[in-house]
Amino acid sequence: MNATFLTTCIAVAALLFVDDRAIAGSENWHWSQDPASHCKFVIPTSLTIGPTFWTGACVDGKASGAGMLRRRDGDRIGPAFFGQMRDGVPELGVVDLGDGYRAGKFSGDDIGDQTDLEPQVRIDAFRIAADAARRVSSKYAAEKNSASAKHYEAIANTLDLQIE
DSSP states (O other): HHHEEEEEEEHHHHHHHHHHHHHTGGGGOOEEETTTTEEEEEEGGOSSSEEEEEEEETTTTTTEEEEEEEEETTTTEEEEEEEEEETTTTEEEEEESOOEEEEEEETTTEESOOTTTOHHHHHHHHHHHHHHHHHHHHHHTTTTTTHHHHHHHHHHHHHHTTTT
């Protein structure tokens, strides 16, 4: 066996291992889509099931990058996830429950389920969440919706304070 062939085999085996781990727990995921944009995403269970909206990029029909998932019941807002999405699946961020936060990586079917959350992961989760809230604020500012822009900038500032 030559070194190139062996290196290729190891790389392929590593990719297969990563894919298997990414799929683990996916049977519990609740896929949904934004009612307006039809962008698809997995809802963290702490947001609960119901009308959920995505504010952020939609690549190949799935939520991607930094943004916000927000539950709504009519004109009442519910909990929100601020963070990073990849192929419609949350990666890292914060769920704002209104009376507290769940911060961390997406694992199983929720954010922040890790009981032994490393301090750096928590810090990274709040930084990404603050960035996502600022992006949402910028979107509303570009739409000339100053009230919503100010609201999400205030949320970003509050998320920043959780890091200190």
